[in-house]
Amino acid sequence: xxxxxxxxxxxxxxxxxxxxxxxxxxxxxxxxxxxxxxxxxxxxxxxxxxxxxxxxxxxxxxxxxxxxxxxxxxxxxxxxxxxxxxxxxxxxxxxxxxxxxxxxxxxxxxxxxxxxxxxxxxxxxxxxxxxxxxxxxxxxxxxxxxxxxxxxxx
Amino acid sequence: xxxxxxxxxxxxxxxxxxxxxxxxxxxxxxxxxxxxxxxxxxxxxxxxxxxxxxxxxxxxxxxxxxxxxxxxxxxxxxxxxxxxxxxxxxxxxxxxxxxxxxxxxxxxxxxxxxxxxxxxxxxxxxxxxxxxxxxxxxxxxxxxxxxxxxxxxxxxxxxxxxxxxxxxxxxxxxxxxxxxxxxxxxxxxxxxxxxxxxxxxxxxxxxxxxxxxxxxxxxxxxxxxxxxxxxxxxxxxxxxxxxxxxxxxxxxxxxxxxxxxxxxxxxxxxxxxxxxxxxxxxxxxxxxxxxxxxxxxxxxxxxxxxxxxxxxxxxxxxxxxxxxxxxxxxxxxxxxxxxxxxxxxxxxxxxxxxxxxx
Numbered sequence: 001x002x003x004x005x006x007x008x009x010x011x012x013x014x015x016x017x018x019x020x021x022x023x024x025x026x027x028x029x030x031x032x033x034x035x036x037x038x039x040x041x042x043x044x045x046x047x048x049x050x051x052x053x054x055x056x057x058x059x060x061x062x063x064x065x066x067x068x069x070x071x072x073x074x075x076x077x078x079x080x081x082x083x084x085x086x087x088x089x090x091x092x093x094x095x096x097x098x099x100x101x102x103x104x105x106x107x108x109x110x111x112x113x114x115x116x117x118x119x120x121x122x123x124x125x126x127x128x129x130x131x132x133x134x135x136x137x138x139x140x141x142x143x144x145x146x147x148x149x150x151x152x153x154x
Numbered sequence: 155x156x157x158x159x160x161x162x163x164x165x166x167x168x169x170x171x172x173x174x175x176x177x178x179x180x181x182x183x184x185x186x187x188x189x190x191x192x193x194x195x196x197x198x199x200x201x202x203x204x205x206x207x208x209x210x211x212x213x214x215x216x217x218x219x220x221x222x223x224x225x226x227x228x229x230x231x232x233x234x235x236x237x238x239x240x241x242x243x244x245x246x247x248x249x250x251x252x253x254x255x256x257x258x259x260x261x262x263x264x265x266x267x268x269x270x271x272x273x274x275x276x277x278x279x280x281x282x283x284x285x286x287x288x289x290x291x292x293x294x295x296x297x298x299x300x301x302x303x304x305x306x307x308x309x310x311x312x313x314x315x316x317x318x319x320x321x322x323x324x325x326x327x328x329x330x331x332x333x334x335x336x337x338x339x340x341x342x343x344x345x346x347x348x349x350x351x352x353x354x355x356x357x358x359x360x361x362x363x364x365x366x367x368x369x370x371x372x373x374x375x376x377x378x379x380x381x382x383x384x385x386x387x388x389x390x391x392x393x394x395x396x397x398x399x400x401x402x403x404x405x406x407x408x409x410x411x412x413x414x415x416x417x418x419x420x421x422x423x424x425x426x427x428x429x430x431x432x433x434x435x436x437x438x439x440x441x442x443x444x445x446x447x448x449x450x451x452x453x454x455x456x457x458x459x460x461x462x463x464x465x466x467x468x469x470x471x472x473x474x475x476x477x478x479x480x481x482x483x484x485x486x487x488x489x490x491x492x493x494x495x496x497x498x499x500x501x502x503x504x505x506x507x508x509x510x511x512x
Contacts, residue, residue, distance in 0.1 A: 043255045043282070047204050049404060065203070069282045070230035071255040072203045073299035139253050 002129035004136045007036045010102060014122035016078040017131060022102065023122065024076040030115065032063070034097055034108040037135065042068040045094040049109055050075075050086045057083060059118045063108055067092070067110050075107060079118035085109035155250055157370060158377035159363065160190040164237060166390050167194035173379070174243040175394075176386035178303035185302075187250055189374065190243040191359060197236035197315070198225040199322050203298065204404045205232060206490060212324045221322060227399050228296040228307055231414055232323060238313035238344070239293070239357065242266065242362070244306040251304050258297055259283045262306040265365035266293070269310065272361045275348045284417040290343035291416035305328045310362065311344045312352040320511050323413060330413075330423045336446075337415045337438050412508075419445075424507035428453060430495020433504040442473045442509060453496045460489050461510050473509040478502045 002009045009015060010104045012022040013035075020038025024031040032141040039045070050064035062074035065082060086108050090096045112118060123131045165173065170192045177188050199221055201210050211223055212233040235241075237442040243253075244262060251258050263279045270277035270285070270292065280286045283295045285308075295308035320335035346352045363374055379387065393399050412422030415438075423436045431453030447465045455461045464485050471477050482498040485491065 041253045041255065049204060067229040068201075069255055069259075069297075070202075070228070070295065071258075071297040071299075072227065072229035094266050 002087055002132050004129070004132045007040065007132060007136065009037070009076070009132055011125050011127050011128040013102070013128075014119050015076065015128060015131070016076070017121075017123055017135075019076045019078070021076060021078045023119065024102075024106075025115075025119075026109075026110065029084065030081070030105050030110045030112050032078060032108050032110060033101060034066075034075070036101050037132070039101050039105075041072065042066060042071060045097045046067055046117045047095045048075075048091055048097065048107070049091050050091065051083055053083055055083050056113075057081065057110070059114075063110075077110065078122055079110055079112045080114060081110040081112040083108050113153060147148045155370070155372055156186040157366075157372050157374050158186040158188045159374040160188060160192075160377060160379065161359065161363075162190060162192045163197070164195050165192045167196050167198045167222065167235075168394060169387060170194040170235070171200065171226055171242060172297050172387050172390040172394055173383075174245055174305060174436065175227055175300065176308065176383050176390050177245040177304050177379070178298075179203065179390070180383045180386040181301055181303045183249075183302075186375070187246040188244070188377075189239070190245070191362075192239045192241050192243070193239065195233060195237070195350040197221060197318065199232060200235055201225050201232045202296075203227050204229065204231045206404055207401050210322070210324055212322055215509060216320055219318070219322075219334070221318075222349045223400065224394055225402070226296075226298075226307075227300055228298040228305065230294065230296045233294065234315060234319035234322060236315060238315065239311055240311050240359070240362075241307065246306070247302060247304050248299065248304045251306075253344075254288070255297055256282060257434075258306060259295060261369070262308060265294060265362065265369045266308060266310065267484035268365040268369070269358065270345075272365070273345065273349065273353060273358065273375065275345065280417055282417060286416070287348060290341055292343050292345075293350075310358060312355070312358075313346045314342060314344050316342065325413065326423045327434070327436065327448060329434075330421065332447065333413070333421045333436055333438055333448070335414050335468075336422050337413075337419065339417050341415045384500075397488035404448065422508045424504060425451075426507060428496045428503075430454060430493060430498035430500075433496065433500060435504045435508060437505075437508055439508065444468055444473070444505075445469050454492075454494055455496070456492045460485075460491060463489075464491075468505070473506060474503055475506060478505050 013148050020035045022035045045066050045068045047067040057077045059080040063077045087106050087147040174190050268276045277287050285292050293309045293311040298305045325331045413418050413419045418441050421438050426433045432451040434451045436448045436463045447468050479502050482501050
């Protein structure tokens, strides 16, 4: 488990370093969600739209979008493949994305097309903590994250 | 950091949306951060990325008034736009803006607030994304991640046509429309309303660009669209007018938030079917407290003239079952109200539906 400030990222998951999506390998499937850092950055999520089951998505391309506080942004796939399940619960209760990032707040399950290549550049295991520390430090240094005493995402 | 300024003046209404989208879609590593200042050459309606056209806009009215409707890639609700507003659009590389949406709004809204203040209007930022004068909103803002860019849009509000805005929205009843109209009057303001008249546009732009320079600590470099951006505008002009784009489905339920007048203030309508008839409640809520309420429907309420008194009694009540029940029960007892087939609990149930999805 990597814990930096209020952000905890389980190190058994795989993370897209730019988009802050996570991928969990489940036999021949990959469950996908948004990590704690990404959810905090967006703020309280009001609406999520996901591509339907059966739709093929390429790594790095949008499989849906979210809206939070009049912010709209794409949800980009950490691995490519076919969407085989979407989380209906998070569609009706988008706030799950903010409060239970890694369990009830999952987004889609993908049957990967090229898993080994797609996960090769994702942060995983011992890579997670240094990446997260560097990410947080960069944003703190640029004044892009509130200081410790003003945290709002815990 | 470089910032290009596109001071484009009055542009075709379609391009008042497609230009900033195009700069974002065409952005590559060599594209400078860009601030565009534009106003549309004619009025139009603009719906949010996740909204559904038919559910938000009274299309028949818009057709009768020759008011076009566009969909943007930015979130939020349907808005009426015209040349009374100076659109301020930031198209920045994501890494040049804060990571958190809340902090992006702070960076964007600061120079707008300072501009209003320089004009003698005591504006302030009300997080998340409102600019207020007192408790009245003066312009809205929104953000979208598009391609490599983070886009932030807002406006300086010189004047605003409340009547057309209230008329063009699709609402569930005329009572609801009346409340929306009144709420916009009560909770919106403009430069003209605050100062009696709007100062010259160019003078305000000059103040704004000065405030932007101070806030961003950079010179703004006057510029123009590149060839690639211009071609992207043309492509987006076609896409933004296509029925497929405009009528795309989203599933965002329109009644989930009612009509948001400003952050924390909302007009909503709800119904409850009681054995004695349909109860319809139309209310303006501030932070889930009833500010104004109309009760209607086809149920019997005797004496009829007391219905209005009950509406007044429920003002300032929070949407909580216990609080509402206490007020309504007390009202029924003290006024010996009779409403066959409609219990106080039915009225509570109708009122609680106003909070659905909050």
